[in-house]
Amino acid sequence: MSTTKPPLLWLNVFIFSFSLAVAAIGTPLYAYFIGFDWTQVAMLVVAFSYCGLSITAGYHRLWSHKTYEANAVMRFIFAIGGAFALQNSILHWSSDHRVHHRHVDNNDKDPYSAKMGFFYSHIGWMLREYQASRYTDYSNCRDLQKDKIVMWQDKYYGILAIVTNFGFPLIFGVVHGDIWGALLLVGVVRLVLSHHTTFFINSLAHVWGSQPYSDKNTARDNGILAYLTFGEGYHNYHHIFENDYRNGIRWWQFDPTKWLIKSCSYFGFTRKLRVSPEDRIEKARAKMQLVRLQAKLTATSNANNCDVQARIRLLEEEYELLMSKISDYYAAKKRMVELKKKHLTKHYENFEFMQQYNDMKLHLQEQRKSWKMLTAQYA
Incomplete structure (x- = not known):
């Protein structure tokens, strides 16, 4: 890569820094002076899980890797949850991820190469415009461009992101009777947790863990990370067998994304689940x-x-x-x-x-x- 630093993406810098500051400072202050109840905490868990599973089961295993098929209802639910998670559109996220798998650890081509350092692979790659073509070239996602829900979400992503990130917490706050608490906990804290647990897969899962299947790249298996990422912690396995709808292949491995996909298949919401031989x-x-x-x-x-x-x-x-x-x-x-x-x-x-x-x-x-x-x- 060039030694000249590319321009900052100021919107990303603002979102990441502001949300983290509000969550780290505002949450304990609000908890001390006003307090949260268990209903708010429960809603935080529900919202966090919805965002997380929309990314892992939707953005990642459904759209990026085509490890199974889902009906329109499931795809729509994941598309809304992905906008709520505020991790860009399905089309853009999947394009980046496919490039990552094709050129893993290549500093010039891998969007979030682990060999560029922990901070870069975790969040730094999103703070500067390292590869301008990432926002215009979606030639590796021609299949996704045939999905009407994917293209609808991509077209209205900005509106959907604003509506979900403010609307969902606001509605809950009005119903529950504590708007500011809901905006803080279900809005900001949920967003920070959703962001950084997902980012751990690009960073921590490439430096911490074992490599039982291959040492050809930096990806690691880590059972602890699986608990934070809805089963995505078995990353060494995933990089070798990326077309498998499972990441944790053993019955005792924590992989709620796998369980969700499998459970939905019994009701016809998902089908053609792919597994590695x-x-x-x-x-x-x-x-x-x-x-x-x-x-x-x-x-x-x-x-x-x-x-x-x-x-x-x-x-x-x-x-x-x-x-x-x-x-x-x-x-x-x-x-x-x-x-x-x-x-x-x-x-x-x-x-x-x-x-x-x-x-x-x-x-x-x-x-x-x-x-x-x-x-x-x-x-």
């Missing part, structure tokens, strides 16, 4: 384990040491066996699913295959145990 996920994890252990064994001992070379060869052999058994099992599993759909699993001609399938499953389980014991020993 299980074999690709397992292979990616095993590959990272192999790479790390190879590097560790090489670094902690003389690379020419015969014992070290023997251990590395053993690791590689066990890894190749694991890859082979994973491929065999999941290919058989795919056929098994097809047979079950056609109710052919009990037919005599498939008996031999059923036996082979069970054997493959058993052999994979045994190889997984062997790999786990070996990697634990070397780790």
